[in-house]
Amino acid sequence: MNAEKSERALKHAALIVLVAAAIAFPKVFTNPAVTNYGVLAMIFVTVATAWNIFSGYSGYISLGHAVFYGSGAYALGIAARDWHVGGTTVFALLPLVAVVGAVIAVPVGLIALRVRRHTFIVITIAFFFIFQLMAFNFSFTGGSSGLNSPFLTWPASGYNTPFYYIALAFAIGAIAISWLVRRSRFGLQLRAIRDDEDRARGLGVRTMRVKLSAFILSGALTAMIGAVWFYYINQVAPQTGFDPLFDLTVVLMAFIGGYGSIAGPVLGALIIEPGTLWLNTQPQFSGGYLSEILLGGIFLLVVLFMPRGIIPTGGEWITRLRTRGRPAVVPAMAMDAASGAAASSGSGSATSGSESTTSVSSGGTR
């Protein structure tokens, strides 16, 4: 019990230190080139976490989340342009952007979530291209030249800092929602769907409703952070708002960190986004796609040696170290012997008063 308490206290302390470090980041590193890394890292922490709330928990791998990201950017741009909204008031449009993301998720989800696995992935890619083509061809989206964001009167020297804190707030919010979902009955139903959807349905889980709700939540979050990204970089075009590399990058982040866990996509985003940005600034890597090749190599190594991602595999290593070779789960033989004794005595509680404490390998909130 005491070990459990001290472990929890340690986790809380680590969390406080991490949040404090994230808050202090732009105060310590004032160089705009560095704070730019911070803003984009926080944006991708939010995106990867939002993706994980649906795909990580339900097992439905979406390769079309750029639909929400781009739609969020366009929704903010169109609303600000047509309603003549400028300055910081633009941020008041973010709830509307969330509604746009949610509204798009309903028909897309109702169609895509009827199928599973590879077919689902293909359908999400198809939706991605439909949205990109629409952005190219509709006049209200600005066609191939896209949209420019409204002017923001923040001083150039500290321009990144407010955006950093906005993106950080979104990242913390998304992580908090991810945590809430994971510990709730909703999250349990999603994870049951991931393991065996038909079985979950046979145990009364209304699978379509649960999947669609997660898809809507994920879409709304992604749309909002897409709008923040648009306002930060000042423009959106069909090929940047609906970018196929965006989808691949988000999935890569979640896979490297460990999808289905809370911390995995966060860690993946914190590794990949600044890593890619830094590599692109290095002369030896620029222009030749060497940075992408290097990232691909890292991804290969992780998949080969940590197929479930850094966080879950790391957790298993820690458990192995703690148990020092002892099995983390009580061997089946012990149980069978106990149940045999119960059967012979006719007792209902076959293993009451168990002599050993079961170590938990994983499965709790990570």
Next chain:
Amino acid sequence: MTALLRTEGIKKAYGGVQALNGATLEVAEGTVAGLIGPNGSGKTTLFNVITGYERADEGQVYFGGKAITNAAPDKVFATGIGRTFQLTRIFARLTVLENMLVAAQTKDQPRNVLSWFGKDAWTHHHRHAMDLLKFVGIERHANVLAGSLSYGQRKLLELAYVLVADPQVILLDEPAGGVNPTLINHITDRIRELNSQGKTFLIVEHNMEFVMGLCANITVLESGASVASGPPDIIRTNKRVLDAYLGADLEEDSDDDQ
């Protein structure tokens, strides 16, 4: 005695293969009924049709006098029919306790979407879930991942998480298949105890000793149709059953011996 669960002339074909061809059975309330037949006779398909995993081409399924034919699996479960599978289907990456809570949640569906996020909405099921894990004898594994359980333990977990929603009828697909004799006795005891508390069972099983010792009434399927139904003593001596199933098994056994 009233039939709690009844099927009438169920037909189901997969392409040119007629898996069920007029399967009819009755399960009286408060009894343990058996469903036997050679491999490929349609036993599991009939289970799938009853529980909504497969759609019937023809025929009807009645539960408590009400037609539930082709209802979705979640609806069938909500009406009070739980089932286990021939090859256990547990949620391998959830803990044993979480497996139990998935089924427990159907007892009180949330009023709105927001209430799904509240952990308190289902924590009150913990005690009931733990009591059932204790009942089947795997309560000390409550916090381990279900995927790390042995096959026999998975069978027990499947039985326990079907029980957590308190169904009226439990369909067990080969509960004794692939488990050791000690565990078979344990499962038999648990079924008897639950039956004495009023639970109704329909069991598919190839272990004749298990079926004959446990079931009050047995239905025999052959080529998707019901060929006989009655108490174990009658079934044991029915010529058609002996020809279709028991005799064939005996012949197979004697062939194996040679």
